[in-house]
Amino acid sequence: MTSRRGRPSQAVLTRERILLAGLALxxxxxxxxxxxxxxxxxxxxxxxxxxxxxxxxxxxxxxIAEVLVASIPVPPAKADLRETMSxxxxxxxxxxxxxxxxxxxxxxxxxxxxxxxxxVEAVLAPLLAAGFPPERAVHGLRAVLAFLIGTLMREVEAAxxxxxxxQRVADLSxxxxxxxxxxxxVCDHEAEFEFGLRILLDALDAP
Amino acid sequence: MTSRRGRPSQAVLTRERILLAGLALxxxxxxxxxxxxxxxxxxxxxxxxxxxxxxxxxxxxxxIAEVLVASIPVPPAKADLRETMSxxxxxxxxxxxxxxxxxxxxxxxxxxxxxxxxxVEAVLAPLLAAGFPPERAVHGLRAVLAFLIGTLMREVEAAxxxxxxxQRVADLSxxxxxxxxxxxxVCDHEAEFEFGLRILLDALDAP
DNA sequence: ACCTGAACACCGTTCAAGT
DNA sequence: ACCTGAACACCGTTCAAGT
Numbered sequence: 507m508t509s510r511r512g513r514p515s516q517a518v519l520t521r522e523r524i525l526l527a528g529l530a531l532x533x534x535x536x537x538x539x540x541x542x543x544x545x546x547x548x549x550x551x552x553x554x555x556x557x558x559x560x561x562x563x564x565x566x567x568x569x570i571a572e573v574l575v576a577s578i579p580v581p582p583a584k585a586d587l588r589e590t591m592s593x594x595x596x597x598x599x600x601x602x603x604x605x606x607x608x609x610x611x612x613x614x615x616x617x618x619x620x621x622x623x624x625x626v627e628a629v630l631a632p633l634l635a636a637g638f639p640p641e642r643a644v645h646g647l648r649a650v651l652a653f654l655i656g657t658l659m660r661e662v663e664a665a666x667x668x669x670x671x672x673q674r675v676a677d678l679s680x681x682x683x684x685x686x687x688x689x690x691x692v693c694d695h696e697a698e699f700e701f702g703l704r705i706l707l708d709a710l711d712a713p
Numbered sequence: 714m715t716s717r718r719g720r721p722s723q724a725v726l727t728r729e730r731i732l733l734a735g736l737a738l739x740x741x742x743x744x745x746x747x748x749x750x751x752x753x754x755x756x757x758x759x760x761x762x763x764x765x766x767x768x769x770x771x772x773x774x775x776x777i778a779e780v781l782v783a784s785i786p787v788p789p790a791k792a793d794l795r796e797t798m799s800x801x802x803x804x805x806x807x808x809x810x811x812x813x814x815x816x817x818x819x820x821x822x823x824x825x826x827x828x829x830x831x832x833v834e835a836v837l838a839p840l841l842a843a844g845f846p847p848e849r850a851v852h853g854l855r856a857v858l859a860f861l862i863g864t865l866m867r868e869v870e871a872a873x874x875x876x877x878x879x880q881r882v883a884d885l886s887x888x889x890x891x892x893x894x895x896x897x898x899v900c901d902h903e904a905e906f907e908f909g910l911r912i913l914l915d916a917l918d919a920p
Numbered sequence: 921a922c923c924t925g926a927a928c929a930c931c932g933t934t935c936a937a938g939t
Numbered sequence: 940a941c942c943t944g945a946a947c948a949c950c951g952t953t954c955a956a957g958t
Contacts, residue, residue: 519941542932552943554933559941563932614821614866623887626897630889640893648867648900649909655866656859659821680830682837689851690833702856702913709912726922749951759924761952766922770951924957931950938943 519551521559525569532570532608542566571611572621577601580628587632588707594629595654595703602658609662613655633710646710653702661695726758728766732776739777739815749773778818779828784808787835794839795914801836802861802910809865816869820862840917853917860909868902 527549531540542563546553560566578601581593602609626647633643683690734756738747749770753760767773785808788800809816833854840850890897 541930543930554944555942557933610821614817616870623890627887627890630893634889634892641896644893644896645905645908648905649860649912652863652867652905652909653856653860654863656861656863659862659866660855660859663823680834682841683830683834685841686837686847686851689848693855698852698855698859701852702859705856705913705916706909709916748949750949761925762923764952922958924955926954926956928953929951932948934947935945936943937945939941 519549519555519559521569524549524556524559524566525573528566528570529573529605529608532611533605536607537610540567567611568615568617570608571615571617574601574605574608574612575617575621575625577604578625580624583628583631587636588711590632591629591650591707591710592703594625595650598625598654599658599661599699602662606662609658613659613662646706650703650706650710653706657695657699657702660693661699726756726762726766728776731756731763731766731773732780735773735777736780736812736815739818740812743814744817747774774818775822775824777815778822778824781808781812781815781819782824782828782832784811785832787831790835790838794843795918797839798836798857798914798917799910801832802857805832805861806865806868806906809869813869816865820866820869853913857910857913857917860913864902864906864909867900868906 524545528540528545531545531548535544540563542556543553545566546556549556556566560569578594579597581590581597602612629647629650630640630643633646634640638646731752735747735752738752738755742751747770749763750760752773753763756763763773767776785801786804788797788804809819836854836857837847837850840853841847845853
């Protein structure tokens with residue numbers, strides 16, 4: 507049922523269709539498996555056709571990252587400072603954990619700043635409203651963001667849990683590691699997240 | 714001056730020689746430019762020869778990461794808690810900034826835990842000595858590590874500064890971003906690092 | 921035990937050609 | 940304006956062969 511538009515045939519390909527198919531490909535097969543050719547195959551199209559909508563493989567990955575960033579829920583501007591910060595952090599985390607294999611795209615690329623404008627505004631607005639000098643607000647934002655990025659890298663695949671095989675390898679050579687081994691062996695990501703986030707939000711609340 | 718060993722000719726290739734050449738290649742040309750073939754060329758050797766000492770490209774990258782981790786200076790076990798933590802954090806940062814293009818290998822891969830044993834011991838020992846219950850010591854370690862990873866990712870290339878082109882794009886649509894624009898536009902990595910680290914170390918000192 | 925080189929199944933991207 | 944396909948210069952890795 508092609509509609510009554512004048513164009514010879516509706517474009518099969520769209521930047522959006524490509525990015526969504528790309529995200530699905532990453533979700534299914536992982537980042538390392540992404541290739542222009544495979545993505546084209548999935549879309550039933552010649553590999554070169556993708557280049558009409560996307561600037562190359564790197565731009566494709568940036569685009570997928572932007573899709574992910576755009577999916578971060580931004581809480582209503584009203585609520586109180588701590589609640590807002592916490593809601594944003596949890597929303598960011600949930601968005602990343604919803605696509606664990608694609609999350610490194612967001613966590614390890616410098617995106618065009620406009621992509622993250624809404625969430626950044628949502629963080630800065632209550633900080634400024636609470637009387638924070640802008641410089642300190644930016645410091646706070648960046649400290650929390652660094653923690654989020656580090657934590658999520660760990661949750662998502664990369665970055666050491668320090669868990670692995672610490673078992674009883676360590677003894678005389680590393681007595682403290684041996685003593686803490688049971689806690690190093692497991693990692694409750696949820697608890698680690700709340701623990702670190704509370705420290706940072708407490709520090710921002712304080713002054 | 715080949716020495717008097719019985720072997721027909723000393724091995725030209727060593728795992729260590731390969732890893733160091735790999736690190737140099739990353740330093741010069743960046744991570745994306747690393748290939749087994751290019752590394753072999755640099756060593757004056759057939760590409761396939763590398764496979765006698767290294768398990769493949771991924772294992773090569775792990776090996777380079779381990780070289781970097783091994784270069785983290787571990788402070789003497791004595792000093793006081795806060796001083797030790799701070800020294801380790803600064804040492805970690807300095808080691809990564811010494812090889813900014815290779816740093817993501819450390820920051821984004823799950824290394825065999827034994828690699829990081831010495832630094833982890835150096836963090837946990839003073840925490841336990843100060844009376845921290847081991848579970849809390851591990852939480853503290855992980856929170857600081859997450860912050861370090863996130864901060865260094867930002868310093869080193871990846872992860873948003875939020876600086877970019879926020880200039881005056883934002884106005885009515887994002888008044889808080891507009892108000893903080895001058896501080897978003899620049900990023901004093903040193904200051905951000907100290908700011909966040911102090912918050913975390915203060916929180917660990919407290920109880 | 922280590923090194924080699926040909927071969928295989930892939931890549932990203934340029935370019936000229938089609939509609 | 941969009942899509943195509945051949946071609947180019949690369950990849951990582953297997954395998955059989957050399958010493």
